[in-house]
Amino acid sequence: MSEPVLPALLGRFEWHDLPFVRAWENPNVSEIIGAGAGGLVIFGALAVAALLTVTGRWRWLWSEWLTSLDHKKIGIMYVVLAFVMLSRALIEAVLMRMQQAAAVQQPGFLSDEHFAQLFSTHGSIMIFFMAMPFLTGIINYIVPLQIGARDMAFPWANSVGLALTAGGAGLMMVSLVAGQFSTGGWSGYPPYTGLAFSPDVGPDYWIWAVSLGSLGSTIAGINIAVTIYKLRCPGMTFMRLPMFCWTSLCTAILMIFAMPPLTVATALLALDRYLGFHFFTNDLGGNMMNFANLFWLFGHPEVYILILPAFGVYSEVVSAFSTKSLYGYTSLVIATMAIAVLSFTVWVHHFFTMGQSANINAVFGIATMTIGIPTGVKIYDWIWTMFRGEVRFTVPMLYALAFMMTFVIGGLTGIVLAIPPLDYVFHNTLFLVAHFHNMLIPGMLYGMLAAYTYWFPKAFGFRLNERWGRIACGCWVVGFYLAFMPLYVLGASGMARRTAEIFEPDFRPWLYVAGVGAFVLLAALGSLFVQLGVSIRDRATTRVTAGDPWDGRALEWSTSAPPPEYNFAVLPVVNRRDEFYEAKRDANPFAPPARYDLIEVPRESALGPAIGLAAAACCFGLVWHMWWLAGLGLTGVAAALIGRSFVRDTRRIIPAVEIEATERRWLTTVHEHRPIPRRLERTPVNRGVAEATPR
Amino acid sequence: MSRSAHTGITLGGKGETHHANAEQDLFGFWVFLMSDAVIFALLFATYGAMLGGTAGGPTPRDLYELKPTLIETALLLISSFTWAMASVSLKYGDTRTRVLGWMGATLILGLVFLSMETHDFATMFAKGAYPARSGFLSAFFALVPLHGLHVLAGCVWIIVMGVQVIMMGLDDRTKTNMLRLGLFWHFLDIVWIAIFSTVYLQGLAP
């Protein structure tokens, strides 16, 4: 069982690499769980294929979605990917919490190796295949609408970015079925992940999955930055941009400059592993400390990539549901830019203990503390926005309030960690784990869930169920506190991170509380799925096709729900901030234009998905040393790129008559429904027309 | 609206959309080049950090030579000039043959550069200086061949563009692609400045 099966064809694959074979030979709980996970992947794939066959939707999926270059559809597909991967990674978290609760002075039910894979996949998935796709999807959907554009600057590249990200996620899923994943954490430090200590496929899966994801993100970043820079509608100066666009621009700039260090770090590790280079080896002149340096040159800006879009969402949500314009717009813009620039100056704080001098640590410690200031400015601006506003406690607003209160705790513990001598005590303990989850969950995840709830009606034409939204929100908040506050205590008491077995009985009660919290978080996820199901079932009562359910401020609310493919029949002209909101009060934003012209939209392209598939195949081949497959995949990518450059017919025309018909239909809807005041916005009378109460 | 800053695009009345598209296509490519520049910069920094990691093997002084490096530098510099001539031909509406001629010159210079560089690497290998020998050599062989791979990609791109010019003439998309290729080619020459300065000349300097 321990020899390669068919080396010429299947590289270094052996029967033993299948979790089912391992579980058969060694039927302990750990292996059975592994086999179950592998089985679930296969079953899930088959189930989706069966569903598509039975409903006859293959053609629809291909021509309406997978080959679409429409930013709205690409955005939705990104978010769908994020939810799928969130489900997997959350279950992994629950398993880890269960193991730690069970394994106090006992081995627990997971093997050390399995536990190590779990924390590695959990982190890698949450960062690269949940958070990045989620924020990229939301930005993709909303930004062109908010700046008054018809699509992103590079619609075809957009499709490629999605395909590469999906390819990376696919590789992560395949690692459950064939081989195993890295046991080196999401940061993959060598020499442990080098050839000498981990010659197995694990770190290779990590390297290539992360590379695919980071390439997709670089492309997305370029697209977003150029879109905001060059495609703003007439009159939309930088200082009239909605805050979400400002944060998206800064996020994009971070993506462009922060992804390359990761590419370098993983590429050099790959050179070590595949060609015997000596970048990070113990011998012959290698220097593994450079890996930490390169990785965190990426890693620090990365966490600001994760949080800035959430900050943008909060700006939109807090303003909308405080019935008041954002307080301190200019200070928010400056704070966002400050955070973006400063994020490149603090990376060493991730390895204060690596051995550099106290002076260097001090410089980076001070820089780290400085970043807290612009974030604080933002929090105050949001609070002042709510002050003397008419606050409506909708689900997005509940997430925003929970964020404001909980995130600040994480920020304070961040200041603690920023002080090098204190960090020497807390580094790599559960205190650190609690800190970054305290930033990512209440910060990033709540922001994305608020965005999902806030903009779902725009994307799909009906509102989400309010009751289940509150249940989900409540579970996310309670679950977070239960799961992570004990970790602060445990970390301060000295418990290290990434441990499969614990030898200190005093830790047990805290681990139990954390375990309960994990289940509450699972319930939160479940509630979201229930919410979706209930919302679809009840959509007749929550339809808001007129497009403006919340009395919105920015331009996305000035279209129908869902918006037409071309977004705007006539590109809007903007004279002030919150143009649509103001126009509802002193002009007629729904006046039909004098004439309708034809509009060109990007034609569908199969080459985007083709590149994703070819790249994923290439990487799979590299993992297993199936050189023929790697070569084939690479050739496929090159061929697709070259092929695309020959395509001249990249646009499709939507005739003026069709546009006129669509627009008239929508305007009729707007005029036939009663404008509703805010107190009725969560009732079935809300059809998406807002009553323009005086400011 | 004079766009003489970018070697311009004569569009013959196609109008705003295509002109604007070209501008955003070029800007997007600039941005991509900046991310590529960061990759190179970090490889340079890694090289600098690993200069001392020779592990008792060959050192820079043992391996680098002035003359081939100077010739390679000249080849790339002249190729930048020949491409500039190609883009002037493009801008002022010369015949296809003219444009293709300058493109061909650039391609030949690029290929000669690559063959010289490959020969250099072979010589190094023969002296026992292969990447798995030491950290310093690993750093060298990550940086310099990466530049070489970019030049190879550029050569392939020139060939592809040549085919497109022949098949489809000098239409808007081809022109925009040519401009992007120009950015790429010049960028590679600038990276080479850094390579010959900080790798070869530093290695041979006192």
Added chain:
Amino acid sequence: MSDRAREIWRYVAGLFLAAASTAGAFAAVRWPTLLGPRTFAFICGLGLLQAIAQFRFFLHVGIKRSARDDLLLLLFSSIIIALMAGGTLVLMANLRNRMM
């Protein structure tokens, strides 16, 4: 002089500047006694000048309005690169001094 001729001369000027600085750098290494320990700094300075010349003459990056976006992008990128590369070199040198 026609526009076209003017443009060609600009490229020739760029070529000449680049060749001159290249020659200077190689000369400094070929005849090391000229500069001694300052040779590397001299080479780097010349390299920087040549890069600027190439950006200006071959890539048309300048302060004119139509090129300003490109210039700002370049300047921002340079800052980030200086931070990342410089930071790496300082950090790794510090670690080497303390540990090797």
